[in-house]
Amino acid sequence: MGYTFVSATILLLLITDPLGNIPIFANALRGVAPERRARVILREVLIAFGLLLTFMFVGDRFLRVMNLSDLSLQIAGAVVLFLIALRMIFPPEARDTPPLVTEPLIVPLAIPALAGPSALATVMLLVSQAPERRMEWVAALCVTMAVCAVVLVLAERIQRALGDRVVMAFERLMGLILVAISVEMLLRGIKAFAGQLSAT
Numbered sequence: 001m002g003y004t005f006v007s008a009t010i011l012l013l014l015i016t017d018p019l020g021n022i023p024i025f026a027n028a029l030r031g032v033a034p035e036r037r038a039r040v041i042l043r044e045v046l047i048a049f050g051l052l053l054t055f056m057f058v059g060d061r062f063l064r065v066m067n068l069s070d071l072s073l074q075i076a077g078a079v080v081l082f083l084i085a086l087r088m089i090f091p092p093e094a095r096d097t098p099p100l101v102t103e104p105l106i107v108p109l110a111i112p113a114l115a116g117p118s119a120l121a122t123v124m125l126l127v128s129q130a131p132e133r134r135m136e137w138v139a140a141l142c143v144t145m146a147v148c149a150v151v152l153v154l155a156e157r158i159q160r161a162l163g164d165r166v167v168m169a170f171e172r173l174m175g176l177i178l179v180a181i182s183v184e185m186l187l188r189g190i191k192a193f194a195g196q197l198s199a200t
Contacts, residue, residue, distance in 0.1 A: 005136050008126055012144040014178045015081070015122055016048075018151035019090060020171045021113050025152050028104045040103060041152045047106055048114035050147040052123050056137060059124030066145065070128045071192055077121045078185035084118045085182055088175025091168075131140060 003011065029037045055062075063073065126137045150156065159167060 002127060003129070005140055008137060009140040009143050011181060012119070012140060013123060013147060014174050014181070015084065015116075015119050016114050016144055016148055017088065017171065019158075019174070020146040021148075021152065021169055022155040022167065024113050025109060025198065026159075028109055032103050034157075036103070038153050042149055044104070044106070044109040045114065045145055045149045045152070046117075047110035047161075048148075048165065049141065051111065052119060052141055052145075053138065054093035055120050056123045056127055056141065057135065059127055060131065063124065063128060070125075071189055071196075072183055073125055073128060075189040075193070077118075077125045078182045078189060080118045080121055081178055081185065084174045085178035088178065089172050091171075109152060114145075169182045 025041065029040060032040055061071070121138065123141065126140075127134055130137075162170075
């Protein structure tokens with residue numbers, strides 16, 4: 001599936017889902033002093049960015065070491081995206097979890113909230129399909145992480161301005177779009193696999 005800079009950025013935004021991560025960050029930062037929350041959020045976004053950037057540059061080597069093909073990554077990525085999208089459309093019942101007593105570091109905010117398995121698989125997929133456009137994918141990742149940082153830093157204001165219902169409706173709309181993307185990826189993967197079988 002051929003991506004442009006804009007479509008890759010949108011895909012990464014859908015997967016990292018900054019609006020959907022607002023409740024996770026709010027719960028994890030409940031025990032953090034208000035004046036430190038923005039710094040913690042920026043730190044976690046930078047950690048997630050560093051991890052995704054690392055996978056963007058060494059992901060192809062990882063595929064070779066694991067003896068995985070681009071096609072298998074595409075089909076697996078489509079399945080993972082589909083499952084993530086279903087959780088966005090039909091979120092599990094909210095459970096009250098105790099806030100973290102200490103300041104969160106890496107887990108659960110940077111990983112897996114932002115740099116989860118689906119995001120890691122996506123950046124690897126982008127590079128594996130068009131390695132010559134690696135810097136374009138890096139730029140798309142930079143824009144994605146910048147948007148995530150802004151949304152999460154302004155999370156409380158966004159919730160107050162839009163309300164929980166609007167935020168939830170927008171997240172489900174993004175989930176629906178992500179379902180369509182994942183199905184398209186799966187169909188293209190199956191078509192490519194069928195072409196390989198017919199050629200042999």
